[in-house]
Amino acid sequence: MRYQLYYWPDIQGRGEYVRLALEDAGADYDDVARGAGGTSAMMAMMEAGKGTPPFAPPFLKAGKLVIGQTANILFFLGARHGLAPKAEAARLWVHQMQLTIADLVLEVHDTHHPLGLTLYYEDQKAPAKKRTAEFWKERVPKYLGYFEEIVAANGGAYVTGRRLTYVDLSLFQIVEGLRYAFPKHMQAFEENVPRLIELRNRVAERPNIKTYLASERRIPFNEQGIFRRYKELDASHQS
């Protein structure tokens, strides 16, 4: 089956977690909004008329199915492409981890938009600095420390053990994103999560991922996405 992924054409954003899964699986897909007329097509899909409209991109069309919410899309794809275990307990566990990553992603966004996403960053720089300080002091250690312990408890390769899941692909993206947005903070922090960094390297070396990252399909990080590099937010780090 050829999928249609609907997501904003100029950013990695939440769509990237889906792209990484599709790419690692070697799945056929169109990144619809990056084609001619694609953004209009995406907006039309969000009309409520049919009774099951997505609230926001990303969403994935798989035949007649239209699935929204990043973690939900991955739950669906994981089962079909060997990116998640098949047994119910393990499947729910992997989904649970992905939902925790979704919470982290929201908190990353709040570092630059603590007063809300419809206001300009320039109008919330001071609160953004405070939120970012709290993020690095309290939240990054809690989230990444959590995944570090899970990797350790399961043998050290991937979060569930020897086989990759979509959660590992998402953790790769988290590490890449934090490195991009907060290079100083992250450089100082990485020694606390050595297994997570090894996991990141393991993912980066997977053939399909390697090909994808080197291709034009991988949109570069930029300041419209979730992970944004604002010097003043990375400057508070005491090194």
Next chain:
Amino acid sequence: MRYQLYYWPDIQGRGEYVRLALEDAGADYDDVARGAGGTSAMMAMMEAGKGTPPFAPPFLKAGKLVIGQTANILFFLGARHGLAPKAEAARLWVHQMQLTIADLVLEVHDTHHPLGLTLYYEDQKAPAKKRTAEFWKERVPKYLGYFEEIVAANGGAYVTGRRLTYVDLSLFQIVEGLRYAFPKHMQAFEENVPRLIELRNRVAERPNIKTYLASERRIPFNEQGIFRRYKELDASHQS
């Protein structure tokens, strides 16, 4: 099967979405942390040793299964207690809506803690006012308007039609929470979402929910939960 729900004993919080599902289903469950030694038992469950620790409460023990993340728990319970459709497409759709509610819940929390949850509210009152203004101007209309349209497009009773799902129970809680935390804002807003208010009333009249709400098992709203009543955050409304 008798379930064990693990959640903070003094607040509704995210645990309430699970409690409402268990109560409507008439399921047997222990609200573990509300019993003697329960909070310690909950904390012990979060140790990483076993390889699949929950990141945070709520989590549900169902026999040997331990399931974390509110929407994940509801996905599990929905299938077992007739609180969600059985077909895959519909099951994913209901879960998708619940994940959108989870995003809204995080945004509600951000209204009083825009600078992060480990700082005191008293130290972030001014940013909280700005975030709350944005929340009511942009976000509540977008989220509640979305669900209003879905209810309308599906016949007007519940989000998927004539049968209740756990999403309807959660929307009841959203309306109750917004009424508690922002009585003035919400009173002025409700006329925009008449179907959602009718849905709320329909849920409130369900026998098991009615019994639950009148019982001591329903913890009152308070200023440690997600929905907090701070007069200054409700005062900006122009009525």
